[in-house]
Amino acid sequence: MTATGPLTVGVLGGGTMGSGIAIVVARAGHNTILRDIDADRVGAGLDKVGAFLDRSTKLGKLPAHRAEAARRNLTGTTTLDDLAECDVVIEAIFEDTDLKARTFAELSGICKPDTLFHTNTSTLSVTAIAAGATHPERVVGTHYCNPAPLMKLVEVVKGRQTGDDAYQRTVEFLRSVGKVWVTTKDSPGFIVNRFLIPFENNCIRALADGLGTVESIDRAVTKGLLYPMGPFTLLDIVGLDIHRAVSLSLFDQLRDRRFAPPPLVDQMIAAGHLGRKAGQGFYRYDDRRAFGA
Amino acid sequence: MTDFDRVGIIGCGTMGSGIAQVCAAAGCQVTVLEVDDAAGTAGLERIGAFTAGGVSRGKLTEADRDALLSRVSASTDVAALADCDLVIETVVEDAGVKHTVLAAAAGVVRPGTVITTNTSAVAVTELAASVRDPARFAGLHFFNPVPVVELVEVVRGLRTADDVVTSLIAFAERLGKAPVEVKDRPGFLVNRLLIPYLNDVIQAYDDGLASADDLDVALELGLGYPTGPLALLDIIGLDTHEQASRNAYAGTADPQFAPPPLLRRMVAAGKLGRKSGEGFRVHAEDGTR
Numbered sequence: 073m074t075a076t077g078p079l080t081v082g083v084l085g086g087g088t089m090g091s092g093i094a095i096v097v098a099r100a101g102h103n104t105i106l107r108d109i110d111a112d113r114v115g116a117g118l119d120k121v122g123a124f125l126d127r128s129t130k131l132g133k134l135p136a137h138r139a140e141a142a143r144r145n146l147t148g149t150t151t152l153d154d155l156a157e158c159d160v161v162i163e164a165i166f167e168d169t170d171l172k173a174r175t176f177a178e179l180s181g182i183c184k185p186d187t188l189f190h191t192n193t194s195t196l197s198v199t200a201i202a203a204g205a206t207h208p209e210r211v212v213g214t215h216y217c218n219p220a221p222l223m224k225l226v227e228v229v230k231g232r233q234t235g236d237d238a239y240q241r242t243v244e245f246l247r248s249v250g251k252v253w254v255t256t257k258d259s260p261g262f263i264v265n266r267f268l269i270p271f272e273n274n275c276i277r278a279l280a281d282g283l284g285t286v287e288s289i290d291r292a293v294t295k296g297l298l299y300p301m302g303p304f305t306l307l308d309i310v311g312l313d314i315h316r317a318v319s320l321s322l323f324d325q326l327r328d329r330r331f332a333p334p335p336l337v338d339q340m341i342a343a344g345h346l347g348r349k350a351g352q353g354f355y356r357y358d359d360r361r362a363f364g365a
Numbered sequence: 366m367t368d369f370d371r372v373g374i375i376g377c378g379t380m381g382s383g384i385a386q387v388c389a390a391a392g393c394q395v396t397v398l399e400v401d402d403a404a405g406t407a408g409l410e411r412i413g414a415f416t417a418g419g420v421s422r423g424k425l426t427e428a429d430r431d432a433l434l435s436r437v438s439a440s441t442d443v444a445a446l447a448d449c450d451l452v453i454e455t456v457v458e459d460a461g462v463k464h465t466v467l468a469a470a471a472g473v474v475r476p477g478t479v480i481t482t483n484t485s486a487v488a489v490t491e492l493a494a495s496v497r498d499p500a501r502f503a504g505l506h507f508f509n510p511v512p513v514v515e516l517v518e519v520v521r522g523l524r525t526a527d528d529v530v531t532s533l534i535a536f537a538e539r540l541g542k543a544p545v546e547v548k549d550r551p552g553f554l555v556n557r558l559l560i561p562y563l564n565d566v567i568q569a570y571d572d573g574l575a576s577a578d579d580l581d582v583a584l585e586l587g588l589g590y591p592t593g594p595l596a597l598l599d600i601i602g603l604d605t606h607e608q609a610s611r612n613a614y615a616g617t618a619d620p621q622f623a624p625p626p627l628l629r630r631m632v633a634a635g636k637l638g639r640k641s642g643e644g645f646r647v648h649a650e651d652g653t654r
């Protein structure tokens with residue numbers, strides 16, 4: 073793999089993260105193959121990419137010819153065999169260690185002897201995923217932030233077995249797609265979630281303890297710490313169910329009570345108050361107040 | 366509800382001068398009380414310098430600045446606070462010193478005058494015992510730099526009257542601030558959330574999770590925070606943060622507030638952040654990274 077010419081890159085998973093990463097890679101000029109398990113999912117993923125590129129052009133962020141080039145760089149498939157020529161395969165599939173490891177193991181028999189295997193896991197151990205792959209030294213964590221096409225940051229995670237060569241080539245690849253990377257140990261939550269989750273749980277506890285209201289705590293954080301968004305506004309966007317799952321996963325791995333979702337989270341989930349997507353979370357939403365409108 | 370047109374500020378250091386400035390900018394007559402003339406003059410000069418910066422950046426006209434400065438006077442005599450509608454105490458974070466100056470102020474003001482403390486470390490309900498009328502006492506917690514940060518925590522002590530809280534919220538809004546009412550608990554709201562996060566980052570840095578630059582970049586770009594945690598600690602001052610941590614830990618016995626070992630060692634080594642030239646980073650003489 074050279075740092076210059078276009079690469080062939082496989083992206084596994086046509087969901088929010090997979091399609092977002094496919095945009096990043098295709099927009100940077102690499103040949104991009106989006107793979108999911110059935111034609112409907114592949115189609116949905118490609119549609120998301122197309123819609124994003126259209127919107128970028130309409131907003132004047134991406135010239136039409138570059139959007140067109142990105143579209144030409146992108147194909148879809150349901151077959152892992154179509155990833156044989158890939159220099160890099162980035163998985164953004166379901167958060168399941170065995171599934172990710174088995175997929176990489178299968179790809180090891182299909183891809184080239186120097187193909188890099190990138191996992192976009194946010195909560196699992198890169199070392200554990202690599203352990204089940206045939207070539208753990210070529211498995212590297214690359215954790216993109218949502219929305220991937222807009223957020224500059226990628227956390228590069230070295231598993232215990234990650235080779236220096238694979239790490240260096242990963243960094244070159246991220247440079248080629250215009251990302252800013254930071255390097256972290258393979259520690260639960262890496263950097264961003266490692267510090268965000270306990271902070272949010274602390275905010276939820278402060279609310280439950282009556283130290284403030286939803287509005288006053290959001291106000292204190294945005295006006296006092298100058299964060300772009302208050303914790304409850306952010307939690308409503310993320311979704312309480314997702315927050316609970318991430319918190320529990322980190323709690324299970326770290327056995328540190330600060331990561332445990334407070335009881336209020338369970339109550340809100342039981343009541344169906346999952347956040348923006350449910351019309352109610354810490355705040356109540358109607359269509360006119362939909363995010364980004 | 367009371368209009369606080371005449372404001373007395375005890376102590377004119379970084380916080381006192383900042384509070385004096387925003388009060389004067391909102392049209393209040395401000396008297397700052399200091400221990401000697403030199404300290405009073407230094408406080409007024411600090412306001413002069415900050416507002417001069419505002420003029421050069423086009424945020425303030427020369428005439429407005431002159432009017433603002435004309436509304437602030439300094440005194441060393443506590444009797445100068447006699448006519449104040451509101452007193453804000455901003456002296457050193459030492460319960461004994463605060464008790465002495467609050468009792469002195471309470472001795473000269475009219476009945477009904479609201480007396481407040483800008484403490485971030487001492488219990489407001491405890492300081493309320495210093496004054497004659499604890500119902501007219503509350504916390505009014507500004508953040509550094511006062512002219513820039515909008516948040517003001519209005520701290521309700523256990524004996525603070527409802528109308529005092531209401532008046533202070535209205536006053537903070539008149540200053541152009543964003544007030545929130547908070548309970549009198551260690552760290553109130555913002556420090557209650559900030560201290561564990563900063564200590565968590567210090568410990569992770571000590572554990573080798575990532576470099577100082579990578580930790581700061583990840584949280585700035587990943588979460589949109591204006592300043593990464595280690596850069597923020599260098600600005601706050603590691604000694605200041607250690608003291609805030611100790612206070613919150615003493616007040617809660619909750620280990621998330623305990624100052625991590627590396628923080629204590631850095632303070633012992635004189636690595637206090639920007640003010641000492643080195644903290645998590647070495648700083649140039651002009652204070653930049």
